[in-house]
Amino acid sequence: MMRTSTVELTVDSPPGAVARRTTGWIGAGLAAAAGLAGGLLAPADAVQGPAQRLMYLHVPAAWVAYLAFAVVLVAGGAHLLRADAHWDRIALAATEIGVVLTALTLATGSLWGHLVWGAWWAWDPRLVGTALLFLVYAAALALRRALAERAGVPPHGDPRVTRPVAVVGIGGFLLVPVVHFSVRWWRSLHQQATFLAPERPPADPRMALALLLAVAAASVCATWLLAHRVVRLQRQLDAAGAAGGRRPGRSGPRRPAPVG
Amino acid sequence: MIRRPGRLALLVVLLAGGGLLITGALRGTLTYYRTPGELLTHPAATGERVRLGGEVVPGSVRHDGGLVLFRLSDAGHEVPVRQRGMPPETFREGEDAVVEGRLGTDGVFDADHVVVRHGNEYRPSAPAPEPPDAR
Numbered sequence: 011m012m013r014t015s016t017v018e019l020t021v022d023s024p025p026g027a028v029a030r031r032t033t034g035w036i037g038a039g040l041a042a043a044a045g046l047a048g049g050l051l052a053p054a055d056a057v058q059g060p061a062q063r064l065m066y067l068h069v070p071a072a073w074v075a076y077l078a079f080a081v082v083l084v085a086g087g088a089h090l091l092r093a094d095a096h097w098d099r100i101a102l103a104a105t106e107i108g109v110v111l112t113a114l115t116l117a118t119g120s121l122w123g124h125l126v127w128g129a130w131w132a133w134d135p136r137l138v139g140t141a142l143l144f145l146v147y148a149a150a151l152a153l154r155r156a157l158a159e160r161a162g163v164p165p166h167g168d169p170r171v172t173r174p175v176a177v178v179g180i181g182g183f184l185l186v187p188v189v190h191f192s193v194r195w196w197r198s199l200h201q202q203a204t205f206l207a208p209e210r211p212p213a214d215p216r217m218a219l220a221l222l223l224a225v226a227a228a229s230v231c232a233t234w235l236l237a238h239r240v241v242r243l244q245r246q247l248d249a250a251g252a253a254g255g256r257r258p259g260r261s262g263p264r265r266p267a268p269v270g
Numbered sequence: 271m272i273r274r275p276g277r278l279a280l281l282v283v284l285l286a287g288g289g290l291l292i293t294g295a296l297r298g299t300l301t302y303y304r305t306p307g308e309l310l311t312h313p314a315a316t317g318e319r320v321r322l323g324g325e326v327v328p329g330s331v332r333h334d335g336g337l338v339l340f341r342l343s344d345a346g347h348e349v350p351v352r353q354r355g356m357p358p359e360t361f362r363e364g365e366d367a368v369v370e371g372r373l374g375t376d377g378v379f380d381a382d383h384v385v386v387r388h389g390n391e392y393r394p395s396a397p398a399p400e401p402p403d404a405r
Contacts, residue, residue, distance in 0.1 A: 053394030053395070054394070054395060055392050055393065055394070055395070056393050056394060056395040057360065057362070057365065057388055057389075058360060058388060058392075059360075059395075062392060065392075125360075126358070126360050126386060126388055127358065127360075127385040127386050127387070127388075128357065128358025128359075128360070128361070128384065128385045128386055129383075129385045132302070132385065133302070134302045135300055135302065196300045196301070196302070197300075197301055197302050197303060197323070198302055199302055199303075199368060199385060199387055201387075201388060201389060201390040202389075202390045203390065204390040204391070204392065207390065211389070211390050211391045212391050212392075212393060213391065213392045213393070214392055214393050214394055217392050
């Protein structure tokens with residue numbers, strides 16, 4: 011039995027609630043540490059000045075967006091294979107988080123670009139790719155709503171809605187490596203990776219620590235948010251099922267949710 | 271509702287069309303800028319609006335009224351640039367920059383837009399007391 015805390019995290023049960031609360035506190039602690047490290051401990055960059063501190067928002071937002079889309083890939087695949095509505099709810103929550111974080115990546119990147127490059131936007135492969143990533147996953151959310159409205163069912167829990175959306179979510183992941191490696195494959199205005207580069211270019215260790223803490227904080231906070239969102243979606247569906255006269259299915263991770 | 275083979279064919283056509291449109295639109299994106307070497311070996315590009323990227327040659331920056339004059343270099347090739355308007359504050363000699371404009375018949379690149387292309391190295395502004403090869 012694989013009943014680890016990572017599975018419990020999205021289950022509407024007392025141990026699940028405890029796991030979520032613990033995750034929330036760890037995330038808050040890491041976020042506070044990252045704020046202190048990024049704002050006070052890390053020095054301002056020699057070339058870019060204080061604008062470089064945007065890195066501690068921009069890079070975690072981008073990385074956790076990739077991570078969220080990886081969750082969409084895995085959860086979407088699991089949903090198609092097992093026809094389990096719980097996986098679809100995880101994919102839905104991860105898509106929402108990924109879309110918001112991609113928007114945040116574009117916003118912080120735009121500001122950083124304005125301050126350092128001297129341009130809010132450039133038609134550069136990395137920037138265009140990130141915008142496409144945002145559009146694809148926003149389209150997945152729109153498709154879910156459109157299909158649900160046409161079928162007259164809730165936006166999650168019905169395979170007529172969730173299966174095509176899972177396919178879009180899985181296909182969209184093809185863009186993630188393209189976006190990540192765009193700065194290596196093509197000529198770009200955007201700088202290359204520093205900490206994930208094959209040969210690490212020099213970086214101040216205090217800056218590296220601040221970035222590491224910020225990425226960890228963003229990952230844990232996003233996990234916490236995802237778990238809460240999944241539980242909420244499940245409760246919504248249960249409430250709708252009860253109101254519609256159906257059996258209020260307390261759908262666990264192994265049981266498919268009531269199908270309308 | 272269109273039958274399955276028809277729907278599949280339609281999907282393939284739509285995807286192929288979309289792909290063509292995207293690659294066409296992205297041609298300028300995938301080669302975001304040209305290097306001085308490429309610009310000099312393809313004189314056909316003279317008069318065409320392009321982006322040119324390279325290192326701002328140290329010691330080459332001069333201010334002349336509303337114009338900023340400098341040279342961009344890459345792999346031994348250099349192109350003189352005449353930039354109209356102020357470059358961003360981060361514009362420095364020895365850093366990379368990308369300019370947008372046209373190569374004039376006099377061999378000077380007339381630019382009206384310049385962006386700074388910074389590297390992926392991060393260090394504090396104070397001179398680092400550690401040895402240069404420290405991790």
